[in-house]
Amino acid sequence: MSISKKSSFKGESSKGTLYLVPTPIGNLGDMTFRALEVLNEVDLICAEDTRNTKRLLSHFEIKTPQISFHEHNTKERIPYLLEKLQQGQNLAQVSDAGMPSISDPGHELVKACIAADIAVVPLPGANAALCALIASGIVPQPFFFYGFLPRKKTLLTETLQTLNLQTATLIFYEAPHRLKKTLTAMAEVFGATRKVTLCRELTKKYEEFLRGDLKDAVAWAEEDEIRGEFVIVVEGNPQPQINSTADQALDLPLNDQVEQLIAEKGLKPNVAIKEVAKRNGLKKQVVYNEYHHLVD
Known part of the structure; x- marks a missing residue:
């Protein structure tokens, strides 16, 4: 048995490099100098939505060409992109907001590059889950990031019942039109008194944090108009033995x-x-x- 080792910056190679570039989750001021430098210098940008990324590139006067790369064309695009990398071209991958691969496209291309011995270089930057966690007021570590929960009620309930055994803080993403349903299911499975922080429109003009327990959160969702994208941070189960x-x-x-x-x-x-x-x-x-x- 041997472990595969690949250096990001040492040694010379005729192959190109795949850069994983985070983009702002709302505030353009969160774009890093390094990210701008990479996007300017690579040969091609693989974008989840080229129209959305074009607005970002135009704002920073970046003229690098783009190609679409999303969940519906992964199989078609990967061989083409690998060929570019094998020829020595450098590529940057971006999603519409935040980190590639985190509840966004990206993982399949990374796996393909690793299999082809092509360097994969991640850049640090904006991430909604971690921003929400550190401002939630709930214990920040350990934490368990889940992302988007299943939409079907049966699968949603089953998933939450499994997660209810976690003592770590739980982090979820949710769309506004599903928030009430998700919070109600959480209250039923986790218990109405479990602490929760709803983080809305992070880094944007209407950013706000709603802190309380799940009972409070459900009551708020029933009375207020729900707008914007949410990160839900839920306290871990302090007594998982009860569930076992x-x-x-x-x-x-x-x-x-x-x-x-x-x-x-x-x-x-x-x-x-x-x-x-x-x-x-x-x-x-x-x-x-x-x-x-x-x-x-």
């Missing part, structure tokens, strides 16, 4: 299971009833009747 003993709770009477969820997670009775029904493979009405003593 969930199966043991199935031996308790249904009434006691509901009461246990209300006490431990701060859930409303109807939410706890729904969760107990799911755990036991029963219809919600059965647990509802049992809890409210409506059974003959």
Whole structure:
């Protein structure tokens, strides 16, 4: 067994280099001098959306040609881009905002370059997840970055139940039209009293932070008009052992299971009833009747 070693700057090679260049997540002032230098000097810029990147390049008077590289043309583009790199051309990869590969295209090209023994050089820069984390007021480390959660409710719930075993701070991205649904699901699975910070429109004019617990966040989402892109930072589970003993709770009477969820997670009775029904493979009405003593 041997480990592969590739230096970014030592030694000469006839091959080109792939530069991973972060772009601002809202404030153009966050573009670094090094990023501008690289974008000026490379032979070609691989952009997630060339129209969006063109505005950035025009602002900084960069005339380097672009080529589109996004999730829908990855297989088609990679052989072409590898050929350019093999010929000695240097390429820069950018996404619409932030770091390439982080909830954005990029990973496949990086893997292909590594397999072809082509140098991959990352540049530091703007990243929404880390900006949100350090300003959230929630313990910054360890943390677990997830990104965008599944859209389907069943997959969303299953994913959150798995993440509920994490003691590390959790970081998610979410679009405004899905925020209320996601927060509601988090409150049901993580518990209504879990601390959360909603980070809206980071680095932009309307940047703001909403700090409280998940119950507060759901109430806010129900009352206010939700606009802008969000990063959600959630406190890790301080008592994951409670979740690991969930199966043991199935031996308790249904009434006691509901009461246990209300006490431990701060859930409303109807939410706890729904969760107990799911755990036991029963219809919600059965647990509802049992809890409210409506059974003959």
